[in-house]
Amino acid sequence: MVNDIANRKARRYGMVIGVKPDKIEEYKRLHDSTWPGVLKKITECNIINYSIYLKELEPGKFYLFSYFEYTGTDFEADMEKMAADTTTQEWWSVTKPCQIPLCGEDSWAMMEEVFHTD
Amino acid sequence: MVNDIANRKARRYGMVIGVKPDKIEEYKRLHDSTWPGVLKKITECNIINYSIYLKELEPGKFYLFSYFEYTGTDFEADMEKMAADTTTQEWWSVTKPCQIPLCGEDSWAMMEEVFHTD
Secondary structure (H helix, E strand, C coil), X not given: CEEEEXXXXXXXXXXXXXXXXXXXXXXXXXXXXXXXHHHHHHHHCCEEEEEEEEEEEECCEEEEEEEEEECCCCHHHHHHHHHXXXXXXXXXXXXXXXXXXXXXXXCCEECEEEEEEC | CEEEECCEXXXXXXXXXXXXXXXXXHHHHHHHCCCHHHHHHHHHCCEEEEEEEEEEEECCEEEEEEEEEECCCCHHHHHHHHHCCHHHXXXXXXXXXXXXXXXXXXXXXXXXXXXXXX
């Protein structure tokens, strides 16, 4: 749980999505050994310091929370580049079935930042 | 939403707590102008890159998610130092009434990190 972060300017993002109780172990196992091609694309798309957290908020209701920092200049373009990557598409084809998007969402939902201090 | 982060080693923490729907505006207003003494104590306790996010996960169910990095060597001791600070205690006396701890918790609940890439 220790990381070494280089000097940088970053734009922060926090996102959330549900996870199926019977898919949690699979989701954790997948992320314990995330495919190198997926990690490489994340870096190529200027995303750094990317973490995902898991928590049961109510009995049987589990959620995943992601936090990452974006160091590029065109987030939408980089996200399109990531979505166009075949390895990332394969990764999503095994991770998405574990997830339960929030009502009205089709994937991770953006959260509102209400506080930050460096 | 842009921050400038110095080179560092950090230990990451993700936490979650509920927030009362009728207290969200007050919570956001408080954090829009967090007391300088509270921010100073956060820094003195070796916490950096501290963000709080808000999201409605189900109709009428709102949650706060915090992410921060700890650069010290004794987290428990630094948290005790923060809890002993009278300004921080006053701050908590106005922010805690906005919050709804998860079942079985009395404050922010720690989340499990299931993925990280620098």
